[in-house]
Amino acid sequence: MSYATDGSTAGTVGPRTQVREQIVEIVSDSGEGAQKAGQAFGAVCAKSGCGVWTVEIIPAEIKPPARSRAGASGIRIRFGSKVITNMGNEADVVIAFNEQVLYGRIQQGAYRKGTRIFLDSKWRKDDSPQIREAFETAIAEFREKGFIVQEFPLEEECAKLIANPRVGKNMFVLGLLTEMFGMNVELSLAEAAFLFRRKGEEVISRNQDLIRAGYAYGQENAEVALEVPPRELLTSQIVVNGNQALALGIMAAGIEVVAMYPITPATSVSHHLGDSFFRVGGLLHQAEDEIAAIGFAVGASYAGKTACTITSGPGLALKTEFIGLAVMGEVPLVIIDVQRGGPSTGLPTKVEQGDLMASLYGAPGDAPKIIMAAATIEECFHMVITARKLAEAFRGPVLILTDANLATGVQPIPRPEPREEWIAPPIDSSPWDPNVTAYDWDPETGLSPRPVPGQPGGEYVLTGLAHTGDAHVAYDPDSNQKGMEMRSRKLRALRKTLRPPKVHGEESGELLVVGWGSTLGAIEEAVEAARAEGLSVSSVHLRFVSPMEPGLKEIFERFDRVLAIGIQYTDLDEYAPADPTTDRRRSQFASLLRDETLVDVDSWSQVHGQPLSPGIILDVIRKNFSQHSAAAGRTQP
Amino acid sequence: MFGLEEDWELDPPARYFTLEDYEGGVARWCPGCGDFGVLTAVQKICRDEQLPPEKVVAVSGIGCSSRFPHYMKTYGFHGLHGRPLPVACGIKSRRPDLQVWVATGDGDCCSIGAGHWIHAIRYNMDITVMLFDNNVYGLTKNQTSPTSPQGLKTNTHPRGAWLPPLNPLQAVLGFTNCSFVAQAVDWNPPLLHAVLEAAYHHKGTSFVRILQRCPTYTDQVFHHLQHDPAQLLLLQHEDGLVMDEKIARIFPNKSGHDPSNMKEARAIADADGGEGAIPVGVVYRDPTRPIYDEFTTVGMGMTADQKIEALGQELDRFAI
Ligand SMILES: Cc1ncc(C[n+]2csc(CCOP(=O)(O)OP(=O)(O)O)c2C)c(N)n1
Numbered sequence: 001m002s003y004a005t006d007g008s009t010a011g012t013v014g015p016r017t018q019v020r021e022q023i024v025e026i027v028s029d030s031g032e033g034a035q036k037a038g039q040a041f042g043a044v045c046a047k048s049g050c051g052v053w054t055v056e057i058i059p060a061e062i063k064p065p066a067r068s069r070a071g072a073s074g075i076r077i078r079f080g081s082k083v084i085t086n087m088g089n090e091a092d093v094v095i096a097f098n099e100q101v102l103y104g105r106i107q108q109g110a111y112r113k114g115t116r117i118f119l120d121s122k123w124r125k126d127d128s129p130q131i132r133e134a135f136e137t138a139i140a141e142f143r144e145k146g147f148i149v150q151e152f153p154l155e156e157e158c159a160k161l162i163a164n165p166r167v168g169k170n171m172f173v174l175g176l177l178t179e180m181f182g183m184n185v186e187l188s189l190a191e192a193a194f195l196f197r198r199k200g201e202e203v204i205s206r207n208q209d210l211i212r213a214g215y216a217y218g219q220e221n222a223e224v225a226l227e228v229p230p231r232e233l234l235t236s237q238i239v240v241n242g243n244q245a246l247a248l249g250i251m252a253a254g255i256e257v258v259a260m261y262p263i264t265p266a267t268s269v270s271h272h273l274g275d276s277f278f279r280v281g282g283l284l285h286q287a288e289d290e291i292a293a294i295g296f297a298v299g300a301s302y303a304g305k306t307a308c309t310i311t312s313g314p315g316l317a318l319k320t321e322f323i324g325l326a327v328m329g330e331v332p333l334v335i336i337d338v339q340r341g342g343p344s345t346g347l348p349t350k351v352e353q354g355d356l357m358a359s360l361y362g363a364p365g366d367a368p369k370i371i372m373a374a375a376t377i378e379e380c381f382h383m384v385i386t387a388r389k390l391a392e393a394f395r396g397p398v399l400i401l402t403d404a405n406l407a408t409g410v411q412p413i414p415r416p417e418p419r420e421e422w423i424a425p426p427i428d429s430s431p432w433d434p435n436v437t438a439y440d441w442d443p444e445t446g447l448s449p450r451p452v453p454g455q456p457g458g459e460y461v462l463t464g465l466a467h468t469g470d471a472h473v474a475y476d477p478d479s480n481q482k483g484m485e486m487r488s489r490k491l492r493a494l495r496k497t498l499r500p501p502k503v504h505g506e507e508s509g510e511l512l513v514v515g516w517g518s519t520l521g522a523i524e525e526a527v528e529a530a531r532a533e534g535l536s537v538s539s540v541h542l543r544f545v546s547p548m549e550p551g552l553k554e555i556f557e558r559f560d561r562v563l564a565i566g567i568q569y570t571d572l573d574e575y576a577p578a579d580p581t582t583d584r585r586r587s588q589f590a591s592l593l594r595d596e597t598l599v600d601v602d603s604w605s606q607v608h609g610q611p612l613s614p615g616i617i618l619d620v621i622r623k624n625f626s627q628h629s630a631a632a633g634r635t636q637p
Numbered sequence: 638m639f640g641l642e643e644d645w646e647l648d649p650p651a652r653y654f655t656l657e658d659y660e661g662g663v664a665r666w667c668p669g670c671g672d673f674g675v676l677t678a679v680q681k682i683c684r685d686e687q688l689p690p691e692k693v694v695a696v697s698g699i700g701c702s703s704r705f706p707h708y709m710k711t712y713g714f715h716g717l718h719g720r721p722l723p724v725a726c727g728i729k730s731r732r733p734d735l736q737v738w739v740a741t742g743d744g745d746c747c748s749i750g751a752g753h754w755i756h757a758i759r760y761n762m763d764i765t766v767m768l769f770d771n772n773v774y775g776l777t778k779n780q781t782s783p784t785s786p787q788g789l790k791t792n793t794h795p796r797g798a799w800l801p802p803l804n805p806l807q808a809v810l811g812f813t814n815c816s817f818v819a820q821a822v823d824w825n826p827p828l829l830h831a832v833l834e835a836a837y838h839h840k841g842t843s844f845v846r847i848l849q850r851c852p853t854y855t856d857q858v859f860h861h862l863q864h865d866p867a868q869l870l871l872l873q874h875e876d877g878l879v880m881d882e883k884i885a886r887i888f889p890n891k892s893g894h895d896p897s898n899m900k901e902a903r904a905i906a907d908a909d910g911g912e913g914a915i916p917v918g919v920v921y922r923d924p925t926r927p928i929y930d931e932f933t934t935v936g937m938g939m940t941a942d943q944k945i946e947a948l949g950q951e952l953d954r955f956a957i
């Protein structure tokens with residue numbers, strides 16, 4: 001990286017240095033508009049043709065006190081001349097509204113030696129001596145750590161244009177970033193016009209003035225003059241986060257009823273639907289609680305309109321009894337769990353993949369259901385369409401697992417072209433063949449056609465009690481055994497239609513990393529970096545966890561070691577008991593894989609409430625190789 | 638000929654339904670259970686109204702009374718304890734063509750499902766809710782219910798229930814947007830039929846509490862009402878219940894209570910379980926309350942092409 005290293009180049013407009021990618025952060029107290037500015041900058045990057053991933057930095061409290069170390073609010077924008085699939089490692093450039101919020105980020109390892117931090121200089125002149133001192137101490141500490149800290153008069157410059165610079169400085173920063181990375185300022189001005197479209201001309205032009213001021217400030221003080229060349233775009237793109245993608249996917253699937261109860265980080269799906277669902281004829285029902293939400297969805301589904309309910313961990317727990325009923329009564333239903341940290345209220349705004357076992361086994365009794373996990377924002381869209389179809393074809397609930405990382409990550413993805421076959425067909429009211437029972441199970445597949453209210457001759461009572469194929473309550477041993485078998489067989493039938501997952505990297509080798517869900521981008525990036533270092537590592541990533549994708553055992557057996565990686569709890573090596581085969585608690589995912597393949601799958605995972613970065617995973621891979629060669633060395637005669 | 642018009646034609650309805658068309662097998666409640674009477678009343682109303690069986694859905698929770706859908710030869714949903722109301726609302730949300738009857742017990746509705754009860758009343762969807770109130774948990778064998786009279790001896794309170802009972806009428810009248818509240822007793826079939834019929838015809842959520850005998854566990858709780866009709870107060874009004882004079886005659890106490898009068902309705906409901914006579918008939922009715930169905934059915938019937946076009950516009954909002 002070639003930054004101007006001192007003030008000597010200020011004011012010069014030289015050629016820009018080209019780089020392949022950059023990671024930029026804006027950090028602030030909450031309520032200072034950093035996320036808004038960052039989203040806008042991400043959109044500008046995307047419109048300039050870059051690959052982008054933005055991830056929000058969210059404090060756990062709605063309004064943490066100002067200038068608090070744990071209260072960092074803001075956004076990270078990673079952009080580059082290729083598709084960007086994750087948040088990356090350490091930031092290159094940081095714009096900070098105060099110095100205290102940086103402590104939390106530093107603790108999370110978000111910065112490296114050479115990270116360039118631009119810090120509002122206003123605190124140096126603050127009335128409070130404590131604040132002035134804290135500011136100077138922090139800068140000294142940061143420089144000690146090797147960060148390049150530069151003060152700049154953010155609020156001071158903004159005050160030239162507006163009375164209250166606290167609420168306008170984010171747009172100044174947008175202008176500044178636009179200049180630093182050689183983007184077209186017209187794009188940023190257009191973003192402001194869009195952002196403030198409901199606030200009137202005056203607000204728009206005031207914000208555009210701030211953007212221009214930030215841009216001009218950047219030109220005169222050209223401390224960063226970089227350029228990220230656009231990638232080649234073959235299709236038109238939309239810029240969405242995972243929750244917007246889910247909302248659009250729901251609409252594209254022709255789902256007409258979504259019932260939910262607000263819970264972070266799933267709620268914003270309902271905000272998007274609240275805004276637009278009616279335009280495609282949809283109903284968003286905000287129920288009185290999560291149980292009512294799924295009850296309403298089950299009712300709508302039973303009556304012929306496959307519905308969807310969206311929640312996060314605590315809500316999933318409340319829904320379990322109804323999920324069991326949907327399995328038992330064979331009601332098609334789409335359930336989306338945007339996972340957050342657990343157990344209990346846990347980490348409401350932060351990511352975890354801890355609901356895997358709960359979604360598989362949460363309901364009492366044996367309740368086989370289809371469970372998919374989206375690995376990318378694009379998959380958030382397409383999986384809903386698939387889920388609705390599977391729910392109807394396999395007559396039961398389908399769960400989609402996503403997480404807070406996907407929910408808030410923003411990325412340009414190819415614009416989907418809606419197709420008629422995605423959309424649910426109208427309700428069938430034709431007479432039902434009286435010779436066909438309500439559960440006319442195919443003994444091979446467990447599949448059966450489903451009568452819907454309104455179909456004459458199809459009248460039956462859906463019951464959660466054990467029942468026979470003609471929907472009659474039956475407690476006898478054979479009927480119960482048969483019903484269980486039929487519901488179980490559906491998963492086997494689906495599994496037969498699935499393809500084994502593709503191996504990323506060589507088809508065989510020393511280490512195989514296995515993941516699922518939002519960690520895909522980081523894992524593959526880490527695997528590529530490790531392979532570049534000469535390590536024999538590959539990865540596979542699962543989309544279906546129930547039924548499990550076929551062929552895993554064969555793939556696992558082609559590698560010396562298999563390591564499950566994810567954002568779930570596992571006892572890590574440092575604390576591992578003497579006998580890891582009996583005493584160690586493995587991650588939920590590792591346990592599932594072991595059960596599925598009988599291969600001795602190891603697990604590495606952590607629950608920091610953060611997405612995994614490629615760097616962390618790369619370290620884990622390196623450590624795995626060094627430990628292994630050390631162990632191999634010990635056993636040498 | 639035979640006094641008929643000349644252009645008279647025999648044009649019977651394509652389908653005519655008899656009681657049998659709504660009878661789904663042999664009901665298996667205890668002999669003497671009040672649930673039988675309610676089942677018969679509903680089947681008769683379906684027949685009288687000539688409701689196509691495929692357009693009727695009986696929804697219930699769990700309990701003895703929640704067996705109800707199994708004995709109707711219509712569509713049915715026998716779901717989870719306490720949760721029939723969300724299911725019923727979901728069914729109705731996009732299917733205004735279906736007639737939804739909900740059967741729920743006093744444990745089902747007033748205890749485990751109480752949260753849904755409040756909100757279903759507020760949604761005021763066009764469904765009929767029948768609270769089978771036997772003052773006890775029947776299916777799980779004699780535990781105290783929220784409506785058990787104080788002092789009732791049950792398996793969980795063998796020395797007598799500690800707390801005063803919850804008054805369902807009073808509760809419902811306190812829920813926002815309540816639009817139809819009535820009470821009936823299982824042992825007077827014509828009255829029960831008339832009350833349920835009025836409930837069926839009301840547009841909105843009609844809530845009917847049915848005092849229902851449980852010969853096995855609470856045989857005695859309604860004895861006094863059964864044997865002394867003077868302890869009941871028959872509510873008759875042209876906007877509520879209009880009873881046949883022959884039936885009305887057996888009630889010595891009558892009131893011309895106007896069901897649109899909420900203040901009086903509350904006073905009448907207060908009497909229930911307290912000093913005064915137990916009201917039967919329509920306690921409250923307001924056909925002008927907003928119904929949630931008006932919102933849930935918006936956008937129904939959009940064609941695939943229309944949806945695709947609208948979706949394209951939605952995607953364009955995110956386009957770069
Ligand atoms: C979640 C759950 N909790 C408890 C039960 C057990 N249970 C079944 S019915 C019932 C109470 C029934 O009483 P009520 O609703 O008054 O109906 P009744 O049997 O008297 O008609 C209970 C507690 C259950 N089925 N599910």
